[in-house]
Amino acid sequence: MTTPALARLLTGLPDRLPGLRAVYEDLHAHPELSFQEFRTAGVIAGRLRGQGWDVTEGVGGTGVVGVLANGEGPVVLLRADMDGLPVRERTGLPYASRVTAVDSEGDEVPVMHACGHDMHVTCLLGATAQLAAARGAWRGTVVAVFQPAEEVGGAPAMIEDGFPDRFPRADVCLGQHVAPAPVGFVGTRPGPVMAASDSLRVRLFGRGGHGSTPESTVDPVVMAAAVVMRLQTIVSRETGAAQNAVVTVGSLHTGTKENIIPDTAELRINIRSTTPVIRDRVLAAVERIVRAEAAASGAPKDPEITALNSFPVTVNDERATGTVLTALTGAFGRERVFTLPQTLTGSEDFGVFGTALGVPSVFWHFGGADPALFRDADPESLLQDGLPANVPANHSPHFAPVPDPTIGIGVTALLAAAAPWLCPEDPRPATGEEA
Structure with a gap:
């Protein structure tokens, strides 16, 4: 049951939704890579200023922070990420991205909002508009954080840019992520909610030569193939069945022509883990395997292993999560809100804000997929059995949340x-006079 305070905050939202959908479609059609979100940041800053927020741009590179002070009370941080991915969109939507950009390696790549960050930005802009329009319904300060480069250093970059000292210190940090679950469902859990992430670049060194005389070379292509295959045994043979870890080789580049054996090969590896012990074990296994396969191949030089980015397990504060679950249940109903049975192997750097500020944080997921795709499945069974084959997951070129009613x-x-936090004891009825 929606509380009177929440009803006041939601007054006027139905009338706002068509405009928010237009924002969403615009953002979806114009994605930008990590730390290149200049247009997106401009759209956000302009809308926040129009709503009456105090706006700071360029935080941590392209981050935008809006502050709305509304009397004495707690400080609540709300966060959305805003970067796209180097994926060619294949949704067929009329507002599908046709954007290309030059990535950090100097390569031209297609760009798509394949993880729903355009939805996150749209929802937070909707929330900031509602808060600005209903100031009589709440008290305190809201810090709206639009973060660049989620998963590749965006949150740490904002912290390093003085975020804790430049903006009001939050009492709680709140964030959300759209998921390939039926629209209308919301899920979270206290404690570890998402995995740690470590990304590595591995360079393997061989000795190049002609494809007709492989005996005079050390072939880094074969070496790389052996590394990729052996890495698969870390989870299957070195991690217990009840322990969660994922090792992904997402990129392998070597060679330029079919009859030339190259000198080097480069792999990009991503590791997800849910405890410090498992993380250390998997990282050590990756390094051991890479070095052993290089030695077995007779590599003329030891491989180079470089850490690209890393962030810890996302941990939800137990007490604050209980408060949020109760509030979400009141808003959506007990049948729509559930506690995740286990830590998700996806990763988030959102937790960096709460850790840096020394305050509790809560992160949840909300469904954005057409319920008709799921037949009789519910979100909890999806966690056990996986997605149906016809439901695109995050990072898929076919991933696209249903705008209505996901935005609302x-x-x-x-x-x-x-x-x-903002209106814990507000007994006033939902008159909507401030909307």
């Missing part, structure tokens, strides 16, 4: 989660 649900979830 995302806005409502943010406001519902923030309400216990």
